[in-house]
Amino acid sequence: MNVKAPVIMETIFVAIAIIVYSLTSNTFFIYNFLYIGTAISLGLFLMAKNKPYARNIIMLAVGSYLLIYVGILGHENMLMSGFWYYLFLGVFEAAVIHYLIAKIAGPFLFGRGWCGYACWTAMVLDLLPYKTPQNERKNWGYFRYVLFALILCIVAGLFMFKVNNLELVMFNMFIIGNVIYYAAGIVLAFKLKDNRAFCKYVCPITVFLKATSYFSIIRVKIDSDKCIECNKCIKSCPMDVDMLDNSRKRLNGTECILCTECIKACKQDALKL
Ligand code: SF4
Ligand code: SF4
Ligand code: SF4
Incomplete structure (x- = not known):
């Protein structure tokens, strides 16, 4: 890891903070992106110094911030269901901005860096015992497309059937979705002896991530x-x-x-x- 990487990363996040603030006039995004950029930059610095667990520290710092502070305390559904919900509402807020930067546009530059350095699901999965897969890869990737379509249909259905109190419904979907993801991820990791089995076969976000990271510059x-x-x-x-x-x-x-x-x-x- 190049020692210039932390400086470049901090610069990128400062630029993102300025751009998003100028588009939204919301000061939250300045603190948000400065925190994430600084956490990632410090972690990259530790990686450049060959410190063990540096990447896990970055993931815990960024992932737990997004899960607990933005998601649970801020009542913002940061899962894919939240992305579709706010997109359908036409609200340019945290979940939509997060998806656009980390999972749709960003991967053209930094590939699946989100998955390696920031995801709150993988921050737990990466602590499990099977850091490298112990078995042959399965041909189960189709499941991600089924889940992707299912989530899209559920959120569209909420609008079509004019379900009441959608903000509360979306918050509950965020909590329940994360519990299911953690449970499925841990079970699959032990069953298949592969910490990242959930990422390989189940995670619906990879529908975006795989498409755009194909062109990744890094x-x-x-x-x-x-x-x-x-x-x-x-x-x-x-x-x-x-x-x-x-x-x-x-x-x-x-x-x-x-x-x-x-x-x-x-x-x-x-x-x-
Ligand atoms: S594939 Fe999904 S669960 Fe795995 S790290 Fe990426 S976003 Fe997180
Ligand atoms: S090729 Fe494999 S080991 Fe190398 S950076 Fe990518 S995921 Fe990690
Ligand atoms: S096979 Fe991989 S680890 Fe071995 S020399 Fe080539 S690049 Fe390096």
């Missing part, structure tokens, strides 16, 4: 001249990515969460971001 690249084909990088990857292939069509390329485990595993210094 991605792991290999210098084939340095590679001795020891495969230590492949074995260290939690997401089954074939980072030995530099092409965009690399196997499971849109699964990369930029965790840098492969880079750390390569003693030939053949991989970089």
Whole structure:
């Protein structure tokens, strides 16, 4: 990890804070993005210094802030249901802005950095025992599309049937949705011996993330001249990515969460971001 990365990241978040504030005139977004940018920058600094658990610390700082402060205390549904709800209402608020930046536009630049450094579901899953998958990958990815469509239909149905007290309904959906996600994620992790099984097969947000992160500017690249084909990088990857292939069509390329485990595993210094 380059020591310039924390400075670049802080600069990006300051720019985002200014842009979003100028669009909304809401000072919350200044504090919000400065907090997230500073947490990520400090974590990247610790990663550059090879401190263990630096990435977990970033995830806990950002993920718990979004879950507890913005979501639970602020009564903002930050799940996909909240994104559709506020989008249908035409309200340009936290959930919509969050999705646009972290999960739709942002991945063109930083891929699935959200999944590696900020997600409040994965901040717990990454603490489970199976950091690298112990079994062959399943062909269950279709489930994410089913869940994506189901959530969209449920939120559309709430509007079509003119359900009352929608704000309370959405808050309850946020709480119940998170409980289900944590339970499913932990069960799948132990069942399949893979901390990130929920991310690979279930999470509906990956419908956005996989599509846009395909074009990510920041991605792991290999210098084939340095590679001795020891495969230590492949074995260290939690997401089954074939980072030995530099092409965009690399196997499971849109699964990369930029965790840098492969880079750390390569003693030939053949991989970089
Ligand atoms: S795939 Fe979903 S659950 Fe996993 S880290 Fe990304 S957003 Fe979070
Ligand atoms: S760990 Fe390094 S040297 Fe070994 S296969 Fe991966 S890139 Fe090549
Ligand atoms: S180990 Fe490398 S290829 Fe795999 S998810 Fe992490 S950064 Fe991406």
